[in-house]
Amino acid sequence: MTAPLRVLVTGAAGQIGYSIVIRIADGTVFGKDQPVQLVLLDVPQCSNVLEGVVFELQDCALPTLHSVEAVTEEKPAFTGIDYAFLVGAMPRREGMERKDLLAANVKIFKSQGKALAEYAKPTTKVIVVGNPANTNAFIAAKYAVGKIPAKNFSAMTRLDHNRALAQLALKTGTTIGDVKNVIIWGNHSGTQFPDVTHATVKKNGNETDAYSAVGDNAFLQGPFIATVQKRGGVIIEKRKLSSAMSAAKAACDHIHDWHFGTKAGEHVSMAVPSDGSYGIPQGLIFSFPVTIESGEWKIVQGLSFDDFAKGKIAATTKELEEERDDALKACDDANI
Numbered sequence: 651m652t653a654p655l656r657v658l659v660t661g662a663a664g665q666i667g668y669s670i671v672i673r674i675a676d677g678t679v680f681g682k683d684q685p686v687q688l689v690l691l692d693v694p695q696c697s698n699v700l701e702g703v704v705f706e707l708q709d710c711a712l713p714t715l716h717s718v719e720a721v722t723e724e725k726p727a728f729t730g731i732d733y734a735f736l737v738g739a740m741p742r743r744e745g746m747e748r749k750d751l752l753a754a755n756v757k758i759f760k761s762q763g764k765a766l767a768e769y770a771k772p773t774t775k776v777i778v779v780g781n782p783a784n785t786n787a788f789i790a791a792k793y794a795v796g797k798i799p800a801k802n803f804s805a806m807t808r809l810d811h812n813r814a815l816a817q818l819a820l821k822t823g824t825t826i827g828d829v830k831n832v833i834i835w836g837n838h839s840g841t842q843f844p845d846v847t848h849a850t851v852k853k854n855g856n857e858t859d860a861y862s863a864v865g866d867n868a869f870l871q872g873p874f875i876a877t878v879q880k881r882g883g884v885i886i887e888k889r890k891l892s893s894a895m896s897a898a899k900a901a902c903d904h905i906h907d908w909h910f911g912t913k914a915g916e917h918v919s920m921a922v923p924s925d926g927s928y929g930i931p932q933g934l935i936f937s938f939p940v941t942i943e944s945g946e947w948k949i950v951q952g953l954s955f956d957d958f959a960k961g962k963i964a965a966t967t968k969e970l971e972e973e974r975d976d977a978l979k980a981c982d983d984a985n986i
């Protein structure tokens with residue numbers, strides 16, 4: 651029998667947590683033949699909610715779910731895990747300055763980075779969903795170094811990637827399966843660059859580049875980019891809550907593809923530590939197009955940029971460098 655995978659979800663009492671756990675437990679992420687031991691972590695104040703989630707998962711009667719436990723401490727959460735979905739983070743409260751938010755999250759992700767190093771398997775793979783996702787992943791990786799390689803840390807930009815696919819399909823009157831190879835460059839924030847230069851669309855049996863399929867460059871360099879960048883805010887306006895179903899689905903897509911690999915001829919967007927590709931500073935957790943084989947991602951090489959793209963990539967790089975520097979300063983200031 652296949653050995654179970656031990657999978658941690660943090661922030662499991664939250665709204666993304668509620669949508670994500672069922673997909674991990676029912677085989678959507680790791681396959682219908684792969685048993686899973688699910689570990690749910692949240693803060694002690696949420697222990698009752700967490701218990702309710704455990705009860706519901708038990709009531710789902712899922713053959714792939716071999717065990718599920720609720721914990722409120724790091725040691726039992728991180729011990730022996732194969733995958734970590736780091737969803738829990740400090741939300742921005744009214745009146746909170748950006749630097750206070752960053753400092754609060756640095757504290758959480760420094761502690762979780764250390765816990766990963768101490769208790770998790772050295773092969774553990776990590777997706778950070780909690781915002782600011784790229785910088786939180788940078789901090790967790792920094793404090794797990796020596797035990798878990800930086801390449802095992804990633805942040806989620808798959809939701810932005812999926813949003814770009816959906817917008818392209820809507821604009822061209824096609825379906826998601828007809829659209830591929832969009833790219834999200836940079837930060838999961840308003841500076842991200844959703845790029846369709848290398849995307850293709852299949853319409854009436856013919857596959858063409860996205861620019862030809864859309865036939866409206868101004869749209870692709872204007873409203874398309876803004877829609878993807880601002881989608882999260884629009885969802886909050888409408889739902890009075892942030893994206894949860896789509897965020898959970900994207901996190902599951904991210905880990906599914908990391909586990910099983912990308913399809914031939916296709917890449918996906920994943921924020922991973924830069925190796926200097928495309929001039930992005932080494933170590934910055936930056937969203938790139940990647941292909942995945944045997945559990946290892948590779949940044950797609952050799953793509954060309956026009957001046958428009960260069961400007962967008964420079965802006966998101968600058969923002970990520972500033973976030974990284976502020977986060978490092980928060981580590982020093984608070985001596986945490």
Ligand code: NAI
Binds near residue numbers: 696740779782807809
């Ligand atoms: P939520 O507020 O419903 O749930 C967050 C949960 O995390 C809460 O139950 C909270 O108690 C828990 N938590 C806080 N600190 C924790 C800690 N130190 N350890 C364990 N659990 C902790 O929030 P929601 O909607 O589930 O969102 C979670 C995060 O995901 C937020 O930071 C949000 O901004 C981010 N997000 C990221 C997206 C992306 O594309 N990267 C998309 C959508 C949301």
